[in-house]
Amino acid sequence: xxxxxxxxxxxxxxxxxxxxxxxxxxxxxxxxxxxxxxxxxxxxxxxxxxxxxxxxxxxxxxxxxxxxxxxxxxxxxxxxxxxxxxxxxxxxxxxxxxxxxxxxxxxxxxxxxxxxxxxxxxxxxxxxxxxxxxxxxxxxxxxxxxxxxxxxxxxxxxxxxxxxxxxxxxxxxxxxxxxxxxxxxxxxxxxxxxxxxxxxxxxxxxxxxxxxxxxxxxxxxxxxxxxxxxxxxxxxxxxxxxxxxxxxxxxxxxxxxxxxxxxxxxxxxxxxxxxxxxxxxxxxxx
Amino acid sequence: xxxxxxxxxxxxxxxxxxxxxxxxxxxxxxxxxxxxxxxxxxxxxxxxxxxxxxxxxxxxxxxxxxxxxxxxxxxxxxxxxxxxxxxxxxxxxxxxxxxxxxxxxxxxxxxxxxxxxxxxxxxxxxxxxxxxxxxxxxxxxxxxxxxxxxxxxxxxxxxxxxxxxxxxxxxxxxxxxxxxxxxxxxxxxxxxxxxxxxxxxxxxxxxxxxxxxxxxxxxxxxxxxxxxxxxxxxxxxxxxxxxxxxxxxxxx
Amino acid sequence: xxxxxxxxxxxxxxxxxxxxxxxxxxxxxxxxxxxxxxxxxxxxxxxxxxxxxxxxxxxxxxxxxxxxxxxxxxxxxxxxxxxxxxxxxxxxxxxxxxxxxxxxxxxxxxxxxxxxxxxxxxxxxxxxxxxxxxxxxxxxxxxxxxxxxxxxxxxxxxxxxxxxxxxxxxxxxxxxxxxxxxxxxxxxxxxxxxxxxxxxxxxxxxxxxxxxxxxxxxxxxxxxxxxxxxxxxxxxxxxxxxxxxxxxxxxxxxxxxxxxxxxxxxxxxxxxxxxxxxxxxxxxxxxxxxxxxxxxxxxxxxxxxxxxxxxxxxxxxxxxxxxx
Numbered sequence: 001x002x003x004x005x006x007x008x009x010x011x012x013x014x015x016x017x018x019x020x021x022x023x024x025x026x027x028x029x030x031x032x033x034x035x036x037x038x039x040x041x042x043x044x045x046x047x048x049x050x051x052x053x054x055x056x057x058x059x060x061x062x063x064x065x066x067x068x069x070x071x072x073x074x075x076x077x078x079x080x081x082x083x084x085x086x087x088x089x090x091x092x093x094x095x096x097x098x099x100x101x102x103x104x105x106x107x108x109x110x111x112x113x114x115x116x117x118x119x120x121x122x123x124x125x126x127x128x129x130x131x132x133x134x135x136x137x138x139x140x141x142x143x144x145x146x147x148x149x150x151x152x153x154x155x156x157x158x159x160x161x162x163x164x165x166x167x168x169x170x171x172x173x174x175x176x177x178x179x180x181x182x183x184x185x186x187x188x189x190x191x192x193x194x195x196x197x198x199x200x201x202x203x204x205x206x207x208x209x210x211x212x213x214x215x216x217x218x219x220x221x222x223x224x225x226x227x228x229x230x231x232x233x234x235x236x237x238x239x240x241x242x243x244x245x246x247x248x249x250x251x252x253x254x255x256x257x258x259x260x261x262x263x264x265x266x267x268x269x270x271x272x273x274x275x276x277x278x279x280x281x282x283x284x285x286x
Numbered sequence: 287x288x289x290x291x292x293x294x295x296x297x298x299x300x301x302x303x304x305x306x307x308x309x310x311x312x313x314x315x316x317x318x319x320x321x322x323x324x325x326x327x328x329x330x331x332x333x334x335x336x337x338x339x340x341x342x343x344x345x346x347x348x349x350x351x352x353x354x355x356x357x358x359x360x361x362x363x364x365x366x367x368x369x370x371x372x373x374x375x376x377x378x379x380x381x382x383x384x385x386x387x388x389x390x391x392x393x394x395x396x397x398x399x400x401x402x403x404x405x406x407x408x409x410x411x412x413x414x415x416x417x418x419x420x421x422x423x424x425x426x427x428x429x430x431x432x433x434x435x436x437x438x439x440x441x442x443x444x445x446x447x448x449x450x451x452x453x454x455x456x457x458x459x460x461x462x463x464x465x466x467x468x469x470x471x472x473x474x475x476x477x478x479x480x481x482x483x484x485x486x487x488x489x490x491x492x493x494x495x496x497x498x499x500x501x502x503x504x505x506x507x508x509x510x511x512x513x514x515x516x517x518x519x520x521x522x523x524x525x526x527x528x529x530x531x532x533x534x535x536x537x538x
Numbered sequence: 539x540x541x542x543x544x545x546x547x548x549x550x551x552x553x554x555x556x557x558x559x560x561x562x563x564x565x566x567x568x569x570x571x572x573x574x575x576x577x578x579x580x581x582x583x584x585x586x587x588x589x590x591x592x593x594x595x596x597x598x599x600x601x602x603x604x605x606x607x608x609x610x611x612x613x614x615x616x617x618x619x620x621x622x623x624x625x626x627x628x629x630x631x632x633x634x635x636x637x638x639x640x641x642x643x644x645x646x647x648x649x650x651x652x653x654x655x656x657x658x659x660x661x662x663x664x665x666x667x668x669x670x671x672x673x674x675x676x677x678x679x680x681x682x683x684x685x686x687x688x689x690x691x692x693x694x695x696x697x698x699x700x701x702x703x704x705x706x707x708x709x710x711x712x713x714x715x716x717x718x719x720x721x722x723x724x725x726x727x728x729x730x731x732x733x734x735x736x737x738x739x740x741x742x743x744x745x746x747x748x749x750x751x752x753x754x755x756x757x758x759x760x761x762x763x764x765x766x767x768x769x770x771x772x773x774x775x776x777x778x779x780x781x782x783x784x785x786x787x788x789x790x791x792x793x794x795x796x797x798x799x800x801x802x803x804x805x806x807x808x809x810x811x812x813x814x815x816x817x818x819x820x821x822x823x824x825x826x827x828x829x830x831x832x833x834x835x836x837x838x839x840x841x842x843x844x845x846x847x848x849x850x851x852x853x854x855x856x857x858x859x860x861x862x
Contacts, residue, residue, distance in 0.1 A: 035648055086836055091648040092594065096792060097835045099785055103828030111821055225652055264663045270656040274649050275641030338739070362742030374737040376730055387730055388741045390723070401718045411723070454741050 005134045007255050013140045013209075015247025016147035019240045020202035021220045022227035023151060024195035026239045028076075029228060031170050032188035034084050034094050038101035039224060040217030041109075042196050046072050046203025047212045048109060051119045055207075061124035065146075065204040072200025073193045080192040088188070110214040118211030143205045150201055154194065155236060167191060223250070226270045288347075289314040289490050290335070290458060295344035297330055297514075304330040306514035307344070312458075312492065317484050319505035319522075320494045323534055327514040328494045329371060332460045336368040337361040348458075365457035369464060373443045377436035381427070381446050384435055385418035388453030418453065425449050425479060440467040445476065452483070459483075459491045465500055473497060477504045502526065510534070561702045569698045573770060575810045576709045577763045582790050582802035583716050584759040589796045590725055591752045592732035593650045596784045597638060597658035598760045603779030605631040605761025606768035607665060610677045613769075620683030620695075624708075624765050631761025632754050634661065639753055643746060655781065665776045676775025680768050705766050712759050719755065720799045728752055782824075789827050793834045795841020804842050 021043055028034045036042075046068040054064035079101065087093040113119075125142070128135035158164040163182070170187035202220070210216060223246060231242035253262040290312040297305040305327045312318055320328050333339040335346055337358040346354045348364055356364075376384050422428035427445050430438055435446060444464050451459060461480070465473040477500050483489050495501045501508060502522040510518040510525055512534040518525050525531055561569045585598050609627035612618045618626075638657045645653045665671035672678075682696035683704065695701045719725060730738045731745055739745055768774045786809075794805020809827070816823050834841065 083832060083836070092651060093835065095648055095651060096594070096788065097832055099788065100828035100831035100835070103785075103824040104832075107822060107825035107828070111825075115821070260663060260667055264660055264667065267656040267660045267663070271641050271653055271660065274653040274656070275644050336740070338736075357744070357746075358739040359742045359744040362740065367742075368740055370736060370740070374734050374740075376734055376737065378733070383726075387726065387738070387743075390727065390741065390743060401715070401722050401724065407722070450737070450741060 002132075002134055003255075005132060007251055009131075009134065009136050009140070010255070011248040011251040012244075013136075013144060013247075014251050015244040016144045017202055017206055018220070018223050018227060018247050019151060019243035020147050020205075021199050022224040022231070022239050022243050023154065023236060024198035024202075025221075025224045026195075026228045026231065026236065027154075027198075028191050028195040030235070031167055031191035032080070032084075032184070033089065033091050034080070034188065034192065035091050035098070036079075036084075036101075036192075037095055037098040037221065038079075038105060039098075039196075039199060040219075040221030041102055041105040042072050042076065042217070043199045043203040043206075043220050044109065044212075044214065044217035045075070045105065046200030047121075047207040047210075047216065048113065048119075048203075049200070050204040050207045051121050051212050054124070055119065055121045065201060068200045068204035069197040072203075073197030076192040076196025077189050079196075080188055084192075085185070085188070088184070106214050106217075115214065118213040118216075121207040121212060123208040137209070139208045143209065146201070146205050150198060151236075151240065154198070157194075158236065163190070222266065222270075226266060226273065229270065229273045287314060288312060289349055291345075291347040292331075292335070293345040293347065295331070295334055295346065296342045297327075297334055297339060298342045303514050305334060305341075308511070308514075308516050310509060310516065310519075312490060314490055315484065315488060316490055316507060317481065317505050318490075318492045319501040319508040320492055320511065321496075321498070321501055321508060322511035322517075325513075326511040326534075328511055329462055330514075331511070332368050332462055332492075332494065335361075336366055336460060338368075362454055362456075365455070366460065367451040367454045367456035367458070368460035369447045369451055369462050371462045371466070373440075373447055375435040375443060375446060375450075377434070379435065380432050381422065381435055381438065381442075382415065382418055382431040384446065385421055385450055385453055386414050388450035389414050389417050389421075421449050421452055424452070441472050444468065445479075448480075457488075457490065459489055460494075461491060462494045463496060464493070465495065465497050470499070473500050474503075480504075557706060561699050566698055569702055571810065571814065573698070573702055573705050574767075575806065576705045577766050578787075578790070578810075579803050579806050580709045580712055580766075581760055581763040582787060582794070582806045583713060583799070584756040584763070585787055586791050586796045586799075586802040587716065587719070587728075587756040588752050589791070590728040590732060591749050592647060593654075593749070593753075594788065595658075595753070595756075596651060596655035596781070596788070597635070597642075597661070598756065599779050599784040599787055600658035600661045601631045601635055601638075601757050602760045602764035602767070603665070603774070603776070604634050604661065605764030606774045606779075607671055607677065607764075608761070609765040610680045610768045610774055611670065613681055614677065614679065620681070620765075620769055621685070624762065627765045628758045628761040631764070632758040635754060635757035636750075639750055642753075643749060655784070658784065659781065662776050662779055672775070674776065676773065676778075677768075678773045680772045680774070682772070683769055701770050705770070708762070708766065712762060716755075716759065717799055724748075724751070786827065789831050793830055793841055795843030797840060798843055801841055801843040808842060 021039070025036065025039045028036055028039075049068035049071055050061070050064045053059040053067060054061050059067070083097060083101065084094050087097060123137060123139040125138040128137045129141055156164075158168055166182035167187050167190055170182060170184060170191075199220075203217075227239055227242045227246055230246075231239035250262055250266065253265055288311045290310075292308055292310040295305055295308045295310075296303070308327075308331060320331070322328055330339065334341050337353075337356055337360070340355050344354070345352055348361075348366065351364075353361055353364060353366075376387070419428055419431060422431050425445050425448065427442055427449070430442055435443060438446070444466065448459075448461065448464060464480075465476055468476060480491060480493070481504060484491055493501065493505060505522065507520065508522055508525045509516055510528070510531050512530070517530045517534060518528045520528070560572060564572065581598065581602055585595065588595050588598070605627040608630035609620075609623040612623040612626060613620060638654075638661075642650060642653055642657065665676075666673055682694060682701070684692050684694040684696075686692045693700070695704050727738065727743060727748055731743075731748055735745060764779075767778075790805035790809050791802045792805075794803070794808060795801030812826075813823065816826060819826070838844065
């Protein structure tokens with residue numbers, strides 16, 4: 001019984017974390033046709049921001065998380081403007097150029113802050129919530145609630161605000177969107193800003209939970225790709241739902257088998273999906 | 287004898303029915319016009335016949351054989367070739383090179399031969415090129431054979447598309463708006479050449495067109511589509527007097 | 539011999555002389571490097587073959603590994619000679635590649651890119667998980683090839699010098715085949731599939747068969763390159779064939795250029811030299827590669843091979859001495 005509950009909680013936590021990363025990528029891919037394979041590195045940078053400011057300098061945790069969102073979001077906008085924009089329309093081209101980014105960010109972080117032991121970030125609130133004898137660290141609770149909050153805010157933004165609706169229009173048809181008063185340039189910048197901020201937030205919130213190291217972004221990227229194939233690019237609800245499904249599946253396999261098998265299962269699952277639904281990663285706008 | 291029969295052909299995309307239970311019989315040697323407002327399903331119908339799309343329901347019977355759902359290359363082998371609304375040409379290659387690719391089908395050279403058989407290859411390639419040049423001559427555009435297709439005027443590109451289809455030795459040609467971008471004189475010239483093809487080579491042709499004069503003046507029989515359904519069929523006179531047809535065009 | 543054929547023939551002869559003399563001039567370290575260079579040239583040229591149909595495959599490095607593992611296992615556990623395991627391992631790679639194609643063929647461009655990564659990674663993870671492949675440690679003690687000439691002695695290719703010539707001979711042979719393929723109508727069809735697939739379909743060409751052909755030929759040669767690697771260093775492990783290597787391959791070919799046969803060779807050469815020069819930089823190397831990739835894609839998208847084409851008109855414009 002305890003195992004089940006523990007697995008359930010692990011599953012929820014993993015799901016919310018996947019959801020944040022995947023939604024960020026989905027937004028960017030859906031709106032601007034950007035397949036940013038350095039997306040995982042941005043997640044990692046979010047964690048490093050918190051480690052630097054909260055872990056080392058003692059800045060308030062929430063402030064550090066917000067700072068991470070701001071910085072990573074800003075970085076996303078700069079990357080879009082100078083590196084992705086020239087290749088706009090060429091999904092594979094953007095993917096390939098983002099590989100260059102991936103290497104750059106990863107090496108920079110590793111060289112500046114070291115490749116040694118992973119960094120530890122202390123949880124802002126120690127102790128754990130006790131449900132029926134199973135303990136969930138408060139940090140994980142924070143993560144779950146923060147994720148729900150942020151995703152909820154995003155949903156409101158996209159559904160209820162004029163700007164949000166305009167961005168969604170860009171995902172459908174950039175011509176129609178420009179008639180509504182938003183250019184592809186602005187949509188892409190905005191989508192990257194928000195999507196990367198969300199990913200940075202995921203990394204920031206996860207930093208006390210998982211070890212912080214330069215390679216921590218790889219798994220999230222992989223999972224995010226799988227999730228958006230199934231959930232539908234640009235389809236937020238689908239992405240969240242799939243994140244939940246996947247979070248649980250992965251947790252169950254890892255708990256009852258092992259991580260390597262979980263990884264193999266993930267990649268094979270991805271292959272299967274792409275074979276059944278190749279339009280899952282189809283070119284934007286087609 | 288009907289060379290082509292479409293029975294209850296239907297194509298649905300989720301909730302959208304692009305082709306709605308269309309029946310159509312085509313006799314050998316016909317030059318059939320297919321008209322209808324934008325979005326009436328004409329190109330989708332072509333896609334279904336030629337294998338670019340699989341029907342949701344219904345059958346395509348070609349010379350008595352059920353070819354429904356076969357892959358495009360098989361259907362081309364059967365003798366059905368189509369052109370596209372938007373010109374699809376290899377823009378970085380010359381007109382001649384484009385036609386040579388079309389002749390590929392009848393090249394009869396094994397894979398290994400193509401890589402290793404230098405002498406035989408040169409011979410066959412020469413034959414291919416000659417055939418391509420002849421095809422270009424037939425349609426009167428061999429003067430541009432060494433031009434890059436991307437640089438050719440629109441009218442030439444459309445004709446080139448037809449030449450490429452002829453390279454496949456078709457028995458049924460599906461021409462999708464071949465006169466787009468041509469002025470009235472060029473249009474009639476093209477229509478004359480199309481009729482000549484039909485007469486000289488015994489081709490059967492279905493012609494999708496927006497240009498009413500081209501269709502009415504040259505096709506013996508016309509089928510009309512609207513919202514995926516076939517709403518009328520008959521001679522140009524019959525069709526132009528048909529009320530549903532008039533409404534379909536005016537009510538837009 | 540026509541004037542057109544004279545220049546390249548002289549060029550090739552000079553190149554041949556250089557390549558033959560090289561191992562006698564260079565130190566052992568650089569001979570090793572050149573052997574690896576030859577192997578990666580073969581890999582890169584076969585990778586590029588797939589790009590002619592428009593697909594970038596991240597499965598080629600794992601498939602190279604499959605060839606390596608296949609040959610290693612056949613020679614270690616079955617005692618078969620290198621001369622048998624070389625082509626067989628290539629075929630094993632091709633077979634595994636064929637299985638991969640089953641899902642992969644349904645994908646194109648970006649989806650194919652990600653899908654090929656996923657399925658290649660699944661293959662690599664299976665080496666870790668299935669005992670016979672030696673898990674993380676891989677396989678060691680892979681024998682060097684040798685040839686027994688009846689009546690005479692046995693020639694062993696254990697040393698750097700003989701293995702250099704062995705690799706050179708095999709790679710040259712493979713490249714000749716790939717070159718002939720590149721010059722044939724088949725590759726024209728590959729390229730046509732990439733640029734206007736609808737047109738190619740509409741003239742009755744079976745696009746699927748052509749995509750399979752490109753992938754399978756490339757995979758066979760990727761497997762061969764893996765075998766050459768395995769029998770030289772005597773040891774292989776899953777980490778040699780991971781994503782980073784696959785991404786490096788991508789970078790070599792993209793930066794070198796993939797419009798012509800020479801592009802990937804230029805790319806591998808460029809990065810081989812660069813890699814050596816940057817050795818003291820150690821961990822910073824991937825960052826430099828990343829920067830080069832980005833700069834190339836933004837400012838020289840057709841790759842290094844397009845440089846001569848760009849420089850010559852510039853030189854002419856400047857009125858520098860030369861024939862007009």
